[in-house]
Amino acid sequence: MNELEYKNFYERVGKLNGWDFSKVKCISEGVKWSFYYEVTQRCRKSDLLLDIGTGGGEALLSIAGSALLLVGIDDSVGMIQTANANLYKSKKSNVRFLQMNADKIDFPENFFSIVSNRHCPFNTNEAARVLEQNGFFLTQQVSEDDKFNIKQVFGRGQSSGLRDGTLKNKFISELNESGFSDIQSFEFDAKEYYKTYEDLVFLLKHTPIIPNFGKSDDDFALLDKFIEENRTSKGIMTNSKRFMIIARK
Numbered sequence: 001m002n003e004l005e006y007k008n009f010y011e012r013v014g015k016l017n018g019w020d021f022s023k024v025k026c027i028s029e030g031v032k033w034s035f036y037y038e039v040t041q042r043c044r045k046s047d048l049l050l051d052i053g054t055g056g057g058e059a060l061l062s063i064a065g066s067a068l069l070l071v072g073i074d075d076s077v078g079m080i081q082t083a084n085a086n087l088y089k090s091k092k093s094n095v096r097f098l099q100m101n102a103d104k105i106d107f108p109e110n111f112f113s114i115v116s117n118r119h120c121p122f123n124t125n126e127a128a129r130v131l132e133q134n135g136f137f138l139t140q141q142v143s144e145d146d147k148f149n150i151k152q153v154f155g156r157g158q159s160s161g162l163r164d165g166t167l168k169n170k171f172i173s174e175l176n177e178s179g180f181s182d183i184q185s186f187e188f189d190a191k192e193y194y195k196t197y198e199d200l201v202f203l204l205k206h207t208p209i210i211p212n213f214g215k216s217d218d219d220f221a222l223l224d225k226f227i228e229e230n231r232t233s234k235g236i237m238t239n240s241k242r243f244m245i246i247a248r249k
Contacts, residue, residue, distance in 0.1 A: 053120030057083030193235030
């Protein structure tokens, strides 16, 4: 999936669903942290928090009580429309959602106490510019070996061809160059068990795990093959591999 294809995909998913996977029935074993819990542990009630790539805002709204003001930005019109609809339903008064590109964040220098970012691109120089001195930057990203057995069956997938750890090392290097210090990284490789065929279809249609899933005549036959090979008593098994980086300015 090239950059334009991904942007169009992200826009479509944003309008339809945001990043809401609450209806997907899945059991996870081996998850070592909850990302937005880690964000809240570094928040004070007086802090201003920026969430880069906020998607439909579901996660940011769930931690609204952790800071004075929380701002979620996303480059997708569809995602921000969904985020603002979610904000309206939530009746939270200290959260704002704005369409904005992560490469050009339209806020002053040293404005935010905390900057968070989950599963999307970010610009380390811009994150450093808008973060106050001694402020925290946290990001969680999808590792290259995520959903490894699904990608093997399909013969394609997100980050295919990249050695596991490539993205983590790239981001750490960029954070160093942007002036961050005390950079720590963490990883987990958890087992996931999806309950039904429909749960897997929803996942694949609303994420870029298998680019353009459903457009190839073979995709559903390959999905049947994957399910047959990975069905267990707990559900249909795959893996969720993540890394998290926490850095201080």
